[in-house]
Amino acid sequence: MSTLPSLAELQGISAELRGQVIKMSHQAGTPHLGSSLSCIDLLTAAYWTALRIDPEKPHDPNRDRFILSKGHAAPALYSVLAKRGFFSPDWLDTFATHGAELAEQPSPNCAPGVELATGSLGHGLPVALGLALAAKIQQRDYRVLVVLSDGECNEGSVWEAALLAPALKLNHLAIMVDFNKWQATGRSEEVTSLTPLRAKWEAFGWHAVEVDGHDLAALTEALREVPHPSGKPLAIIAHTIKGKGVSFMEDDNNWHYRIPKRDEVNKAFAELGLPAPQLAAAKSGSAS
């Protein structure tokens, strides 16, 4: 993109993406809506201001790589990729139905733009280290960006990778932790002693910053620092709100698994300032 979208345009994109993932959850009867909503702004900032990618050339060896390591937020990634033109938005309508391109969590090479099959946590960052190391070996100048969840930071493999990346001087690698303060069944700061999260990444040798994960200007600014001039990989601790954008979902962990009913979808769209959606009949189980 030659010129970056304005802040108002970015906010409009995020609102539209939020509506899309709410609709997908309702129609397909799939969970993890709160987790998708919390990371939308991270993906908007990445895909509309930072990543050097061309939807026409999804396998370009010089493309920037993006990995959504928290694979349960796949609807957010799919919505982004469709809107960026990697595949038809029609694919979103068949999401998680029998034989569809887009499964509840991404399978390998399921769609252009999906770099990794995720779903099991703790895999994205180690693979990203390999992608970033390959850039050095092959003398390419692409960057690698990974979005992790805070709950995912329970996984030991995340910290194995965290220890090695600075030693390999992978400053063209960056992570964004979607720090929404919840994991599946509890407060992430209570389940493990996760905080202080920024200090942890710093102690592991990363350049770490904290931002409001719903401040698109701040996220854009943070992502501008890849490759980081310090020579270190970059950790962006993004403070987010699970279920962000919909008043009755925000910071309510029931929406890790709950599926919105028809009237809830309509209410959410109204709150997001979106026109009322056309909804297909919902799958049984997601009673409307």
Add this chain to the structure above:
Amino acid sequence: MRNAFADEITALAKADERIVLLSGDIGNRLFDKFKEACPTRFYNCGVAEANMVGMAAGLAMCGLRPVCYTIAPFLTYRCMEQIRVDLCYHHVPVVLVGTGSGLAYASLGATHHSCEEVGMLRLLPGLNVMAPGDAWEVRGCLSAALADENPTYIRIGKKGEPLVHGSRPEIRLGQALQLSEGREVALLSSGAMLPEVVALGKLLESQGMRPAVYSLPTVKPLDTALLEKVFADFRVIATVEEHSVLGGLGGSIAEWKADRPKMPGRLLRFGTEDVFLHETCEQEEAREHFGLTSQKLAERIAAALR
């Protein structure tokens, strides 16, 4: 075997700049020549095997040919999910080389034994599993694995194992090597048991038998053409491996045979038992403990033929 691995991977990497060697903080000085020849393609990933396997997947996704090297149990048991998801599910050509496999590190205790990992890994879709019988086979297995599009696990021994082959055999995935012809008894050796199986063959000969001896450097895919032949032509087919009788070469063949109830040959599986070895001992004593010496194996085969 590990010296042959280091030598061969260095030669291969000089000729193929896609090859990248990852080590799990092991092989002190072993890779000095590799590092000298290919300084940007050797990485010590530290004592962090799961991350190393994930990294290898990322490298392979960019067209490189990573080879991960560390002690067999740490590379396999510890990284099972990374092997399954990052390598097999994504179908990337990563080669895993587990050193000191089986009972090679008997004296270090059961944490360092790997007598179950073949059974575990061969269940993974698309993963080749190889177990070379001597240093020459190590070289051949490495070349075959690097030429294949599937991920591959190669279990090797430590160092100083006797050579069986006089020169480098041509090794193809899923193909056994015949060492001697015979009748009545076919001996199928997997991995570092090969010198002992050759000795077993000679011992049986001295007792008036004429066993055919095969080395099977590949456990998966199985050499089914060989199995069709030996189960038709021989009375007893004995597998010998430094691995549990469950799940390894013997276990694989038992499954194959279960689907062919009319094949006349009788399968004998020789390997370790379904236990941890708690005895303080060296590799030779550990083999003795499990009856994996030519003397004891000859007695067990003779008993089966009676």
